[in-house]
Amino acid sequence: MKQIVTLLCLAFFVSVPMWLTDPYLLNALITTGIFIIGAMSLNLLLGFTGQLSLGHIAFFGIGAYVSALTSLGFDVPIHGDFHIVHVPWPPIVGFFLAIVISGFCGYLVGRLSFSVRGAYFVIVTISFAEVVRLVALNWVELTQGPLALTNIPSITIGLPGLGYLVLKTKFHNYYLVLAVAAISYFLISRLVHSHYGRAMRGLMENETLAVAVGINVTKTLTLAAVISAGIAGAAGSLYAHYIRIIDPDVFAFISTVTMVIMVVSGGKGSLAGPVVGGVIFGLLPVFLRPIMPPEAQWITYGVVLIVILFVMPRGIVPSLAAKLGLARAGGTRRASIAVSERTVEEHA
Amino acid sequence: MAETVLSIEHVAVHFGGLVAISDMNFHVNKGEIVSLIGPNGAGKTTAFNVMTGFLTPTKGAVKYCGADLKGKKPHEIADLGLIRTFQRTSVFPNDTVYDNVLIGLHRQGKLRLAEAILGLPRARASEKAQRARAAELVRWIGLEARANDLAGSLSYGEQRLVGVALALAAQPKMLLMDEPVSGMNASETHTFVQLIRKIRDSGVTILLVEHDMPMVMSVSDRIVVLNYGRIIAEGPPDDIRRNPAVIEAYLGQSAKDVVKEVAVHA
Ligand SMILES: Nc1ncnc2c1ncn2[C@@H]1O[C@H](COP(=O)(O)OP(=O)(O)OP(=O)(O)O)[C@@H](O)[C@H]1O
Ligand SMILES: [Mg+2]
Numbered sequence: 253m254k255q256i257v258t259l260l261c262l263a264f265f266v267s268v269p270m271w272l273t274d275p276y277l278l279n280a281l282i283t284t285g286i287f288i289i290g291a292m293s294l295n296l297l298l299g300f301t302g303q304l305s306l307g308h309i310a311f312f313g314i315g316a317y318v319s320a321l322t323s324l325g326f327d328v329p330i331h332g333d334f335h336i337v338h339v340p341w342p343p344i345v346g347f348f349l350a351i352v353i354s355g356f357c358g359y360l361v362g363r364l365s366f367s368v369r370g371a372y373f374v375i376v377t378i379s380f381a382e383v384v385r386l387v388a389l390n391w392v393e394l395t396q397g398p399l400a401l402t403n404i405p406s407i408t409i410g411l412p413g414l415g416y417l418v419l420k421t422k423f424h425n426y427y428l429v430l431a432v433a434a435i436s437y438f439l440i441s442r443l444v445h446s447h448y449g450r451a452m453r454g455l456m457e458n459e460t461l462a463v464a465v466g467i468n469v470t471k472t473l474t475l476a477a478v479i480s481a482g483i484a485g486a487a488g489s490l491y492a493h494y495i496r497i498i499d500p501d502v503f504a505f506i507s508t509v510t511m512v513i514m515v516v517s518g519g520k521g522s523l524a525g526p527v528v529g530g531v532i533f534g535l536l537p538v539f540l541r542p543i544m545p546p547e548a549q550w551i552t553y554g555v556v557l558i559v560i561l562f563v564m565p566r567g568i569v570p571s572l573a574a575k576l577g578l579a580r581a582g583g584t585r586r587a588s589i590a591v592s593e594r595t596v597e598e599h600a
Numbered sequence: 601m602a603e604t605v606l607s608i609e610h611v612a613v614h615f616g617g618l619v620a621i622s623d624m625n626f627h628v629n630k631g632e633i634v635s636l637i638g639p640n641g642a643g644k645t646t647a648f649n650v651m652t653g654f655l656t657p658t659k660g661a662v663k664y665c666g667a668d669l670k671g672k673k674p675h676e677i678a679d680l681g682l683i684r685t686f687q688r689t690s691v692f693p694n695d696t697v698y699d700n701v702l703i704g705l706h707r708q709g710k711l712r713l714a715e716a717i718l719g720l721p722r723a724r725a726s727e728k729a730q731r732a733r734a735a736e737l738v739r740w741i742g743l744e745a746r747a748n749d750l751a752g753s754l755s756y757g758e759q760r761l762v763g764v765a766l767a768l769a770a771q772p773k774m775l776l777m778d779e780p781v782s783g784m785n786a787s788e789t790h791t792f793v794q795l796i797r798k799i800r801d802s803g804v805t806i807l808l809v810e811h812d813m814p815m816v817m818s819v820s821d822r823i824v825v826l827n828y829g830r831i832i833a834e835g836p837p838d839d840i841r842r843n844p845a846v847i848e849a850y851l852g853q854s855a856k857d858v859v860k861e862v863a864v865h866a
Contacts, residue, residue: 439717446716446723447709447730454703457692464652464686465770466678466707475713 258524262434269426277538278422284534285429286491287507289436291514291526293483298512299520300444301476302456303373307381308511311481313502314357314384315350315488317395320404320498322346328393343407347489354485355478362477366470385503400499407493425494432490433527436483441523443479452476517560519567528568532556602629604666605774605805606651606682611660613646613829620646621829624660628774628807633800635808635816638826639849644809645687647826648776652684653677664774679707681773685780687809691762693752697743700751700762701734704769708733734769741765742791756783764795774805781812793819817841825849 272278290312297303325340361380365373388395395401406420407428419428443449451472454462463469492498510533511526518529536556540549564571607627613620621643628634636644649655651662653674662669664682672680692700709730715723738747741761746754751762760780767775780796781789789812796819800806810816816823816837823840825833827849833840840846 442717442719446727447706447711448713448716450699450703451706453695453699454692454706457694458690460654461686461690461692461766462703463674464678464684464690465704465766466675466683467703468673468675 261524261527265430266427269423275422278426280535280538282422282425282429282494283491284530285426285433286487286494287511287534288514288527288530289429289433289487289490290484290507291511291518291530292433292436292440293480293487294508294511295515295520295522295526296440296443296480296483297476298515299522299525300449300456301452301473303473303476304512305377305477305480306374306508306512307377307379308480308484309503309505309507310377310381310384311354311358311484312488312491312507313381313388313498315354315485316492316498316502317388317401317488318353318485319343319346319350319489320401320492321394322349323405323493324401324403326394340405343405343493344409347407347486347493350485350489351482352485354488355482358477358479358481359474361481362474363470366473366477381503381505381508385500388500388503395500398499400497401492402497404492404496404498406496407490419493425490429490429494432486436486437523437527439479439483444523448472448475513557515567517557517567519564519569519571522567522569522573525567525569532560532568602632604628605630605664606807607663608647608651609661609663611647611650611657611662613643613650613655614658619829621650621657621826624826624829624831626824626831626834628805630805631800631803632821633796633806633808633819635810635820635823636826637810637813637816637823642826643829644826645778646829648684648778648809651677651776652682678770681771682776683767683770683772683774684776685763685767685778687778687782689756689759689763689783691751691754691759691766693750695751696748697751697754697762697765698734698738698747701737701765701769702730704766705730705734707770737765737769741768741795757785757788760784761792768799772804774807775799776807776809778809779811780808781810781815789815 268281269278272281290308293311294305294308297305297308321338322341323343323346325338326336327338328336330336357380361373361376365376389397391397392399406418406425408416408418410416417424419425444452451462451467454465454467455469455472459469488502491502514529514533515526516529517533518527519525533553533556536553537549540552544552560568566574604627608624611624612622624643624647626634636647638644646655650657651664651669653669653672653676664677664680667680669677669682692703695703709726711723711726714720735747738744741764743758743761743765746758751759754762760783764777764780767777777796781792784792793815796806796808808816808820817840818837820837822835823833823837824831825840825843825846832845832849833843835843
């Protein structure tokens with residue numbers, strides 16, 4: 253049942269560029285999609301481990317910069333005549349490097365915060381984001397600082413037998429973002445339904461008990477941080493190659509807040525939550541912009557959020573699922589033992 | 601000579617100036633049911649916390665299957681098959697009973713990340729085995745009818761059972777239970793005693809902390825009595841109930857009823 257809904261939604265998203273011709277709206281959908289990927293990665297931490305990453309945009313921004321610099325190349329003086337020179341590589345390499353390096357940063361932040369517990373993670377992530385922003389702003393030789401990295405090339409993919417395809421148009425980028433979003437969704441879904449996901453749930457609900465049945469806190473939470481940061485890095489890379497210009501403003505705190513709003517309104521701990529919340533809060537500004545001044549837009553934005561959380565405190569997806577009597581979305585709850593045993597037999 | 605599973609050697613625990621445990625020495629042999637009893641505040645839970653790595657002893661050592669547990673984290677100790685339950689009811693409240701047990705099965709389902717994410721055959725097989733095992737454990741503990749209810753919504757006694765099922769899911773070689781029947785009524789307790797025997801018969805060594813004297817007397821092979829952090833007596837139930845120091849300890853705690861109860865059941 254849930255799978256059918258997921259597939260129908262996917263089919264709908266696939267069809268959009270075929271009937272939506274307005275480039276302005278398509279552009280909004282692409283940037284919203286990129287932020288939804290970021291929100292999904294945030295949800296892995298916030299919704300499935302209970303850890304709030306308030307510097308989540310750092311992983312996104314690092315992905316953007318890594319990918320941009322990989323494809324642009326750089327020449328950075330280190331000491332005296334010693335330079336580090338990097339000749340441009342294909343953007344697709346940058347995309348994968350962005351995932352790896354952002355993931356590694358997730359590892360460092362996770363290792364640092366999860367050996368000590370409590371509110372530590374929130375603080376470490378905020379500080380980390382600020383440090384990274386300052387580096388991007390001040391290491392001008394590498395990042396051009398506030399002058400921004402410009403002319404970032406579009407991602408090119410090689411198609412066997414067909415040569416190369418430069419993903420330059422909105423049409424292309426829409427499908428690129430959709431593909432990455434779908435893969436991320438699938439990956440997170442598999443993860444949270446595996447015993448890794450159960451370990452995360454256990455830690456979130458009752459850490460002492462989880463530890464007593466042999467769940468390794470540091471390892472489990474760090475794993476979640478690595479995967480979350482890696483996916484955020486992928487989103488950042490897509491952003492850099494689509495917008496084709498990035499400056500230290502990508503690290504703006506407000507972007508993290510946007511992702512948190514997407515997750516919380518859609519429903520944290522629900523796989524579809526960030527998608528639903530993301531579509532609403534990603535597209536809301538697009539529809540508000542022509543009809544009201546900026547201040548009123550912000551107020552409306554806030555009112556919509558408050559109304560959603562007031563009517564559906566657990567977020568849209570979990571509340572609707574509960575109303576419709578479905579099993580909790582994204583959770584590991586099974587309809588009944590009988591059902592799970594039947595699936596066991598089906599697999600056999 | 602019986603094989604020693606757990607030995608507590610000269611363990612002391614100080615909380616600032618308070619001596620919660622002083623020079624504790626005892627051991628548990630393979631296949632035994634040993635009870636650790638004593639008045640409130642005697643240091644029983646503290647002893648459990650030391651054995652399972654939740655607390656570092658001020659002095660002394662805990663050895664499990666011959667290995668020193670010094671410096672080991674709780675999850676590492678659990679990984680060795682030394683599993684505990686908690687005095688205060690402890691479940692994963694927002695998960696179903698069935699999912700609680702599935703989480704408890706963590707130790708058995710270990711897979712590589714790639715296997716889990718890609719759903720490789722080994723991952724499917726393992727998932728299938730775990731689900732079957734979880735269903736079996738839920739049935740075994742007698743909570744089949746409640747399998748799909750949230751653990752947090754269960755009665756107190758049922759939640760204690762979930763706690764035990766969870767611990768069993770973690771595949772203990774040795775199980776430490778902290779007041780498992782507190783909050784259970786007489787018939788629940790009776791069923792539980794049979795359960796404990798069944799667990800032991802399946803090859804699990806058991807150390808029990810319990811205030812319910814009739815239950816302790818009937819189920820234990822040996823009893824260790826703790827008072828003010830010191831072991832004051834140790835032996836089979838018949839010796840313990842006649843031991844003057846034990847009676848004194850409980851009397852000192854104005855628990856005459858307990859002694860009377862012990863005498864009645866003698
Ligand atoms: N973390 C702690 N910090 C300070 N004192 C503690 C701590 N834990 C336990 N104590 C003290 O150590 C003593 C032993 O406590 P413990 O919980 O081990 O007793 P117990 O035998 O389990 O009692 P009960 O039968 O009531 O459960 C008590 O005086 C208690 O107040
Ligand atoms: Mg206690």
